[in-house]
Amino acid sequence: MKSETFRWICESTDGAARAGRLQTAHGPVETPTFMPVGTVGTVKAMTMDAVRSTGAGIVLGNTYHLMLRPGAERVRALGGLHRFMDWPGPILTDSGGFQVMSLGALRKLDQDGVTFQSHIDGSKYRLDPERSTAIQHALDATITMCLDECPALPAESEAIAASMRMSMRWAARSREAFVARPGYGQFGIVQGGTEPELRAESVKALTEIGFEGYAVGGLAVGEGQELMFSTLDVTTPLMPSDAPRYLMGVGTPDDLLGAVERGIDMFDCVMPTRAGRTARAYTERGTMNLRNARFAGDARPISPHCDCLACSRHSRAYLHHLFRTNEILGPMLLTWHNLAYYQRLMRGIRAAIVDGTLAVHGAHLRAEWAAEDW
Amino acid sequence: MKSETFRWICESTDGAARAGRLQTAHGPVETPTFMPVGTVGTVKAMTMDAVRSTGAGIVLGNTYHLMLRPGAERVRALGGLHRFMDWPGPILTDSGGFQVMSLGALRKLDQDGVTFQSHIDGSKYRLDPERSTAIQHALDATITMCLDECPALPAESEAIAASMRMSMRWAARSREAFVARPGYGQFGIVQGGTEPELRAESVKALTEIGFEGYAVGGLAVGEGQELMFSTLDVTTPLMPSDAPRYLMGVGTPDDLLGAVERGIDMFDCVMPTRAGRTARAYTERGTMNLRNARFAGDARPISPHCDCLACSRHSRAYLHHLFRTNEILGPMLLTWHNLAYYQRLMRGIRAAIVDGTLAVHGAHLRAEWAAEDW
Ligand SMILES: [Zn+2]
Ligand SMILES: [Zn+2]
Numbered sequence: 047m048k049s050e051t052f053r054w055i056c057e058s059t060d061g062a063a064r065a066g067r068l069q070t071a072h073g074p075v076e077t078p079t080f081m082p083v084g085t086v087g088t089v090k091a092m093t094m095d096a097v098r099s100t101g102a103g104i105v106l107g108n109t110y111h112l113m114l115r116p117g118a119e120r121v122r123a124l125g126g127l128h129r130f131m132d133w134p135g136p137i138l139t140d141s142g143g144f145q146v147m148s149l150g151a152l153r154k155l156d157q158d159g160v161t162f163q164s165h166i167d168g169s170k171y172r173l174d175p176e177r178s179t180a181i182q183h184a185l186d187a188t189i190t191m192c193l194d195e196c197p198a199l200p201a202e203s204e205a206i207a208a209s210m211r212m213s214m215r216w217a218a219r220s221r222e223a224f225v226a227r228p229g230y231g232q233f234g235i236v237q238g239g240t241e242p243e244l245r246a247e248s249v250k251a252l253t254e255i256g257f258e259g260y261a262v263g264g265l266a267v268g269e270g271q272e273l274m275f276s277t278l279d280v281t282t283p284l285m286p287s288d289a290p291r292y293l294m295g296v297g298t299p300d301d302l303l304g305a306v307e308r309g310i311d312m313f314d315c316v317m318p319t320r321a322g323r324t325a326r327a328y329t330e331r332g333t334m335n336l337r338n339a340r341f342a343g344d345a346r347p348i349s350p351h352c353d354c355l356a357c358s359r360h361s362r363a364y365l366h367h368l369f370r371t372n373e374i375l376g377p378m379l380l381t382w383h384n385l386a387y388y389q390r391l392m393r394g395i396r397a398a399i400v401d402g403t404l405a406v407h408g409a410h411l412r413a414e415w416a417a418e419d420w
Numbered sequence: 421m422k423s424e425t426f427r428w429i430c431e432s433t434d435g436a437a438r439a440g441r442l443q444t445a446h447g448p449v450e451t452p453t454f455m456p457v458g459t460v461g462t463v464k465a466m467t468m469d470a471v472r473s474t475g476a477g478i479v480l481g482n483t484y485h486l487m488l489r490p491g492a493e494r495v496r497a498l499g500g501l502h503r504f505m506d507w508p509g510p511i512l513t514d515s516g517g518f519q520v521m522s523l524g525a526l527r528k529l530d531q532d533g534v535t536f537q538s539h540i541d542g543s544k545y546r547l548d549p550e551r552s553t554a555i556q557h558a559l560d561a562t563i564t565m566c567l568d569e570c571p572a573l574p575a576e577s578e579a580i581a582a583s584m585r586m587s588m589r590w591a592a593r594s595r596e597a598f599v600a601r602p603g604y605g606q607f608g609i610v611q612g613g614t615e616p617e618l619r620a621e622s623v624k625a626l627t628e629i630g631f632e633g634y635a636v637g638g639l640a641v642g643e644g645q646e647l648m649f650s651t652l653d654v655t656t657p658l659m660p661s662d663a664p665r666y667l668m669g670v671g672t673p674d675d676l677l678g679a680v681e682r683g684i685d686m687f688d689c690v691m692p693t694r695a696g697r698t699a700r701a702y703t704e705r706g707t708m709n710l711r712n713a714r715f716a717g718d719a720r721p722i723s724p725h726c727d728c729l730a731c732s733r734h735s736r737a738y739l740h741h742l743f744r745t746n747e748i749l750g751p752m753l754l755t756w757h758n759l760a761y762y763q764r765l766m767r768g769i770r771a772a773i774v775d776g777t778l779a780v781h782g783a784h785l786r787a788e789w790a791a792e793d794w
Binding site for chain 2: 087088094116123125131343345355367371373374379
């Protein structure tokens with residue numbers, strides 16, 4: 047397994063949508079895929095057995111959080127992130143850039159990298175392309191991401207261009223720093239805001255460097271779904287067709303469907319896990335807030351189509367009760383449910399691509415999301 | 421199964437210690453047994469699958485908490501507590517008395533019952549033997565407890581006697597209110613503080629009424645282990661030998677061993693679950709606080725003898741990290757471990773009783789608890 051070549055194999059297409067298989071040192075992943083977020087070495091409120099049971103194939107770890115606690119060298123000494131968190135499957139780590147850039151006054155950016163203070167104890171750290179890549183190696187990430195920078199939108203075109211070009215220089219340095227190992231890969235990140243020319247320039251720069259996969263960054267930062275989709279419309283057609291495409295930090299079920307229709311293969315987002323801790327359930331019929339009093343006596347499962355632990359054993363009334371009494375089991379069960387829904391959604395979309403029925407399936411999904419609760 | 425007669429069968433004795441089997445409408449339980457506390461319809465931070473995996477045979481629910489939220493009639497309408505919380509096995513509910521009596525200024529006791537205000541929203545409730553029994557029936561408790569009252573120790577002998585005699589009158593009323601159903605039982609509660617004569621009087625009163633089991637109440641309320649054990653020494657020999665004996669709210673592993681040696685069959689305590697949420701691990705070698713910095717790089721499992729999820733998949737360093745980062749998975753894994761330890765402890769004690777080697781086994785357990793970490 048360890049000597050497996052890292053590659054993505056396209057199995058079917060339906061319009062711009064692709065069904066494929068990612069082959070890695072830590073096993074295969076069927077795409078399109080949603081990666082649960084395991085920020086600090088745990089998918090919040092879930093055992094990894096529970097994560098596995100939802101059908102997740104790959105999870106994400108956050109370099110920023112892990113470099114602060116417990117520290118990359120600590121994770122390496124303990125056998126790497128897979129062993130540390132009990133996830134033998136593939137792990138993608140981000141570069142740490144996004145979280146560091148969000149620190150505001152606590153960070154200082156220069157052309158070479160970024161200096162920042164820990165949000166926990168104020169201690170000083172430095173992150174640059176080489177350091178970010180080395181940390182991800184220490185964590186034993188199956189997929190390493192390039193360090194990049196992305197300005198908050200809206201921003202001046204010149205600022206976006208300058209930031210994108212710096213990210214492209216950092217991408218080249220990240221690639222230099224990347225240690226090739228069988229079954230491991232590194233993804234470049236397309237930047238350029240919502241400007242087609244800048245996105246095209248970014249794709250060109252990254253493909254000239256050459257990566258095992260390509261991410262679309264700098265979206266889902268407040269620009270709205272329409273601009274996000276129109277940016278994908280002009281970006282994904284330029285991206286290599288034989289490599290996986292990852293839309294970072296996205297999104298709602300509707301975002302995922304629209305992005306797959308535009309040729310995206312991989313996603314990560316805190317939405318299903320965060321919602322699970324705040325009583326919000328994702329279902330085939332949209333979302334519901336289980337704290338709502340109307341669920342106090344509702345004997346039905348959250349979703350009649352779900353085989354998660356919450357739906358197979360418990361009523362909405364029980365979930366309502368758990369959230370009302372602030373019991374830990376509420377977030378545990380609802381996170382499980384939400385991740386099960388996201389995985390089921392992706393499996394359904396993948397099957398439709400393979401069948402060549404994505405248009406019909408997508409229309410059905412959208413009609414159901416808009417329909418009343420069962 | 422539902423028509424099973426409720427009874428306790430003694431299988432072996434070793435000194436005063438007994439190994440037996442409790443037969444109930446919801447399946448059998450091997451005794452001695454430790455009942456995890458599922459206060460409000462959930463064993464905190466655990467799925468019931470996880471509780472089952474530790475080998476627990478019976479769990480406890482708290483009438484006071486459940487009558488406030490979600491309410492006994494709600495639970496009944498949703499199919500009873502077993503179905504509500506996904507525990508088809510036996511459930512024992514307390515009477516609500518202990519928690520209500522702890523409300524201090526919020527409750528007013530009279531000879532007929534107790535009036536109190538909810539600690540949540542201040543709304544007024546009444547609890548008396550009939551109401552407590554009816555609530556426990558609505559919850560569908562396999563084992564119903566009598567409503568009793570117990571003064572905080574130390575207290576004047578006369579106060580303890582008066583309180584005990586009132587509890588005995590309440591026990592008769594609770595028995596009157598109890599609806600006999602095959603496989604369901606009701607336990608009387610022996611009171612009388614640490615005074616042998618009062619304990620004897622209480623046992624006599626209860627056995628004259630006649631119950632399916634007998635609990636020892638009013639201990640583990642600050643009197644110390646020595647007084648608790650000496651009270652058991654003069655109480656359990658008077659209790660019926662053909663009925664189960666339950667020591668309420670106890671205790672540490674050492675308390676459990678000492679009480680089994682004195683003829684107790686059943687226990688409940690929040691210690692292993694509460695400790696699991698505060699980083700304290702119970703092991704064969706005593707306790708450890710996983711927040712301690714010495715565990716930051718410790719690659720060993722919490723206990724080499726434990727097959728719980730925490731010990732079979734994770735290092736102490738990982739648990740340390742989870743508690744340091746306040747991740748929900750920390751309490752989840754450590755509660756699991758602690759309950760697994762308590763169940764393993766009880767299985768070991770039971771096996772020793774059956775083998776007639778409890779003295780040797782007990783000495784071994786005590787020596788190990790006092791020994792250094794592995
Ligand atoms: Zn579900
Ligand atoms: Zn364990």
